[in-house]
Amino acid sequence: RKQKDNDTASLSTPSSPDALPAAAASPRAPPARASRRVASPGPATARAAPMGRGGARDGAAAAPPWHSLPDEVLEHAFSFLPAAADRGAAAAVCHGWLGAERRSRRRLAVANCYAAAPRDAVDRFPSVRAAEVKGKPHFADFGLVPPAWGAEAAPWVAAAADGWPLLEELSFKRMVVTDECLEMIASSFRNFQVLRLVSCEGFSTAGLAAITEGCRNLRELDLQENYIEDCSSHWLSYFPESFTSLETLNFSCLEGEVNFAVLERLVSRCRNLKTLKLNNAIPLDKVASLLRKAPQLVELGTGKFSAEYHSDLFAKLEAAFAGCKSLRRLSGAWDAVPDYLPAFYCVCEGLTSLNLSYATVRGPELIKFISRCKNLQQLWVMDLIEDHGLAVVAGSCSKLQELRVFPSDPFGAGQVLLTERGLVDVSASCPMLESVLYFCGQMTNEALITIAKNRPNFTCFRLCILEPRTPDYVTRESLDAGFSAIVESCKGLRRLSVSGLLTDLVFKSIGANGNCLEMLSIAFAGNSDLGLHYILSGCKTLKKLEIRDCPFGNKPLLANAAKLETMRSLWMSSCSLTLGACRQLAEKMPRLTVEIMNDPGRTCPVESLPDDSPVETLYVYRTIAGPRSDTPDYVQIV
């Protein structure tokens, strides 16, 4: 039993909130055996003793009172542990706690939809009210995963419909969600309240109509960056006239038009509406009208914010925004005519989050606008802001915690005036900055070392130098020194993306210093197997590793096979792997699924290929569900 519990612990360590303890199948242990193990000496026992049962009056032989607490008490205690990692740790203590925890868990996050079977998840956690499931690997966002790869939401919806009739929240990310799924959601959960779809595909406005019509208690409909087929089915009109519970409505990714009159009535009657994110089909004057109807908004996405300048429209907007005293978060696809930006000035002071990452506006108006947002905590912009714009941000936004700078012209000739200077300035002047995503054309070790010294509090550092393998543009050296400084200085770093010219040495540093690192993204870096070996043998808390176009081969993979089971997943594409190593890995580690993806044009079965066949893409993940059965032709499970 001790061995089994060690296994349990390995899968549900604090760093793996998504894990389901492996000891699912074993029956509940009789309490006596549980007590023998948990009755460890020490202050814990003494402290726990007075809990409700009056202490161990019967002498040393008596079991500690808290081992036999009724489940309801345990469950109540666990309700104060919202973080999945803590609940996982509690569940690993003993079977008694495992049972109490799993029966009372309300929120379940499945970070890899193939890590467990939907039915098992539903059976294991029967009281779940909110579930989040993620599907495709991260690199699918960049086109590295062909279509029909899998990650269908349907099995999860079906299992939930069966076993979680009281489900209230469902969230899918990078999955294929069909209209049938949405229809099933609408008809299966009588108290369904929150639907969040992020980077999903496969559904249309007809499915949305099923949701709006069927979910009488809907509070949140949050559609982020999905591909939605427009069937012009007036989904918005299906909200009944008596429906008033909406708090969040985000349809910014919808291509088609919506009936504005219907939207306006909806906004008028939903007095609790806090978040409204419009799509590009809503013109500017209509935005103003909506704001007048919903001055209580906390978050607004303006959709397309562009129109020819008309002073009366400007006045209308300005008046509308003046009424929005609670507005804290602002976003939108602004082909913004800079002349309209001053209409926002009255809300700038209150803004904590500004997403201009789809705004192609540039110039002094933009900078003036941002500089008025003194309380900004989160800023997403395009590199059109340029170095001098970031210098102004550095001076104005002292509370900044997160900065993302996106490339306006990723494939262009690099004419944007954004360099490492901007990041250095912001890191120097924003003491609370902890999360950065930065696309730029050039970098130096000196800049990175300065940044590392300024901001040891980084938790997320993602630097993308646009051209692969770009060296320090001053010294022409690799950027090993710079990134090493980052990992050495930022002891709490959880997420790191590296770029530019890098040798194996940087990975030695990352492996040795990345003690909190959970996600690492590597592209076009390293010289040899050693680089990968440093990572896999170090980085104690690594969960997700994604690698592309690096000269890493079989040896480090096999040498560190056991490590892979402590991680959620590993992605390696365009590296130097061969089929033989994947076979060995699969054989050695039965609880990993080893998926290889090759050219879809070549569908000869994996069994017939020799060991030295190259493997283009490897995706390995731990699972308790065994190999999946929905692989397309081009994916083979070894």
Next chain:
Amino acid sequence: MSPPLEPHDYIGLSAPTPSSSSCSSSPSPAAEAGPRLTLRLGLPGSESPDRDRDGPADDVAPALTLGPAPHKAASKRAFPDASPHRGCSAAARAEDKPPSAAPPAAKAQVVGWPPVRNYRKNTLAASASKAKGADDGAPHYVKVSMDGAPYLRKVDLKMYSSYEDLSMALQKMFSCFITGQSSLRKPSTKDRLTNRSNVDSLQDQEYVLTYEDKDADWMLVGDLPWDLFTTICRKLKIMRGSDAAGIVVSTLCT
């Protein structure tokens, strides 16, 4: 927009060329595997370590996104490259692609690099092309329905330069429904669609092309200049002449 262009294009609609997959006894494992998804990139002149040098034919074509049409970034690997010089090959391949009026990039494109989400790329491309009002960038797909046809089609209005082009294309697309519907062979669709003056002959004709504009009204095709038409047309419908006559007659009467 239509369901993800990105995944479809990733597969690469053209089959891998036989020449590249036939190389067999090369010592390099990469060549043996046939058209390999090898990505070469890096600064011009820099060497990708461990990439086989003798298998340029296996080179997967870098993405062909040039300028403001980056949503095609995922569409690549259509043509294995015979030349190790990525620059020229990218330019050569650019000509094969449908007209993309973007400025040619000196460097080749790599799949999924820089790591910008396809959703973001598509959105920016669409807004860029709309902002410019240019004819490049995102294609303008509209649905085409026909009375009595069991399914609809989609056409990209940007592929055509005039009403004649469009009507000929539609005629080809829907010919399977037109033939066999009536024994009377009608005058060419072209005449029908663009000939607004012969209103009285509408009674004889079977089909008339109409479109739905931004106000959701059904209008007869042909009144507007072509360029303006492409921007405001949202849907097309091929109506029967008898139904359409109602539209035209009523317009004439006002």
